[in-house]
Amino acid sequence: MATMTAAQRRAEAKAEYDTYLSTCKSRRLLDRLSDKWVTLVLCALAEDDMRYSELARKIAGVSQKMLTQTLRTLERDGLVIRRVTPSVPVQVEYAITQLGQSLVEVVYELKRWAEGHMDDVETAQGRYDRRNASRG
Amino acid sequence: MATMTAAQRRAEAKAEYDTYLSTCKSRRLLDRLSDKWVTLVLCALAEDDMRYSELARKIAGVSQKMLTQTLRTLERDGLVIRRVTPSVPVQVEYAITQLGQSLVEVVYELKRWAEGHMDDVETAQGRYDRRNASRG
DNA sequence: CAGGATCCGTTCAGATACTG
DNA sequence: CAGTATCTGAACGGATCCTG
Numbered sequence: 001m002a003t004m005t006a007a008q009r010r011a012e013a014k015a016e017y018d019t020y021l022s023t024c025k026s027r028r029l030l031d032r033l034s035d036k037w038v039t040l041v042l043c044a045l046a047e048d049d050m051r052y053s054e055l056a057r058k059i060a061g062v063s064q065k066m067l068t069q070t071l072r073t074l075e076r077d078g079l080v081i082r083r084v085t086p087s088v089p090v091q092v093e094y095a096i097t098q099l100g101q102s103l104v105e106v107v108y109e110l111k112r113w114a115e116g117h118m119d120d121v122e123t124a125q126g127r128y129d130r131r132n133a134s135r136g
Numbered sequence: 137m138a139t140m141t142a143a144q145r146r147a148e149a150k151a152e153y154d155t156y157l158s159t160c161k162s163r164r165l166l167d168r169l170s171d172k173w174v175t176l177v178l179c180a181l182a183e184d185d186m187r188y189s190e191l192a193r194k195i196a197g198v199s200q201k202m203l204t205q206t207l208r209t210l211e212r213d214g215l216v217i218r219r220v221t222p223s224v225p226v227q228v229e230y231a232i233t234q235l236g237q238s239l240v241e242v243v244y245e246l247k248r249w250a251e252g253h254m255d256d257v258e259t260a261q262g263r264y265d266r267r268n269a270s271r272g
Numbered sequence: 273c274a275g276g277a278t279c280c281g282t283t284c285a286g287a288t289a290c291t292g
Numbered sequence: 293c294a295g296t297a298t299c300t301g302a303a304c305g306g307a308t309c310c311t312g
Contacts, residue, residue, distance in 0.1 A: 025250040026175075028257075033246075034170025036305085039162070052274050063306050068275060078260025089273045090312085099256055106249045110169075113242045114161040120235055121164075124214025172285090188294055199286050204295060225293045226292085 032077065037062055037070040039107050045080055045096040046104040052092050079103060168213065173198055173206045175243050181216055181232040182240040188228050215239060 032038055037059065044050060044058050056067055071094060074080040079100035085091040096104070158164070168174055173195065180186060180194050192203055207230060210216040215236035221227040232240070 025254040026247040028254060029246060029250040030169065030175060033166065039166060056274095064275070065277095065307085066305065069305095076261050076264040077257045078264075079257070084274095090275095092274060099253060099260070102253065103249065106245055109242055109245050110165060111162040113239065114165040117235060117238065118161040118164060121213045121215070124235070125212050128212040128214075192294095200295075201287090201297095202285065205285090220294095223293095226295090228294060 032073075033107070035070060035073070037066055038074065041067070041070050041074060042079065042096065042100060042104055042107065045094055046101060049093055049095040052094070055094065074100070168209070169243070171206065171209070173202055174210065177203070177206050177210065178215065178232065178236060178240055178243065181230055182237060185229055185231040188230070191230065210236070 040059050040062075041055065044055060050058065052067070052071075055071075056062065056064060059067070062070075071080065071082070075082050079097055081095045081097055083093045083095065085093070176195050176198075177191065180191060186194065188203070188207075191207075192198065192200060195203070198206075207216065207218070211218050215233055217231045217233055219229045219231065221229070
């Protein structure tokens with residue numbers, strides 16, 4: 001298939017790049033944090049250990065599919081611990097690990113930046129939108 | 137429609153929650169950062185001002201649609217500046233703003249955490265996977 | 273109570289083609 | 293060079309039903 005050379009080149013470059021991204025620690029961390037619910041769960045558990053249903057109530061907008069999925073990956077990452085008490089209706093409690101706690105500190109950094117600067121961002125957005133209102 | 141009461145309740149709660157999330161500064165910041173290319177572009181521009189094509193080459197895996205889209209939102213957010221030089225082939229240069237620079241600092245914090253702890257995460261993942269290999 | 277499994281709509285992001 | 297516009301497959305996330 002000599003006609004596909006160009007496309008193949010691009011595909012290869014893409015594959016290389018994907019490999020790079022998947023081995024990039026920062027990238028992998030951001031992928032985690034961007035999982036819409038991860039930070040919410042982490043911050044909730046940073047305050048106190050919680051049971052599944054407590055988390056579901058506390059976070060309030062999450063579907064149980066997403067909550068379960070989030071908790072699984074967090075457990076797999078060693079960021080939270082899952083403790084099962086084999087009582088009659090089983091009782092599951094989630095707690096944050098040391099590793100998770102150290103990550104929450106960084107998340108708080110983010111939060112601080114957000115509290116301090118998102119107003120500026122909003123202002124900038126308003127300016128931008130007004131400037132581009134004339135030119136549709 | 138009395139039969140929809142339950143669903144309506146949930147929909148309302150959901151709407152309320154969405155409103156809350158959309159006004160939550162931290163949430164909005166995370167939504168930005170999680171946009172796969174935002175941090176790459178920001179970090180690239182933190183090193184040096186760059187033209188569109190330079191960015192495209194530097195970042196190497198991005199489609200020009202995504203690059204443009206990313207640059208637009210960053211500009212709108214006041215995180216980067218776009219300067220057009222009306223030469224014959226127009227020349228566009230992008231630079232980071234002070235606001236953007238201050239955000240990059242936080243991103244570096246994330247990066248530091250990643251460099252320091254992602255190994256632990258990886259180890260945890262290995263443990264988790266091995267433990268769950270028996271029970272499929 | 274704490275999930276697993278499934279279906280399904282929306283959104284995202286890449287490829288492609290075209291423009292000033 | 294620096295984009296814009298459109299189409300489409302894949303992934304995400306929610307709703308729903310079911311189980312130990």
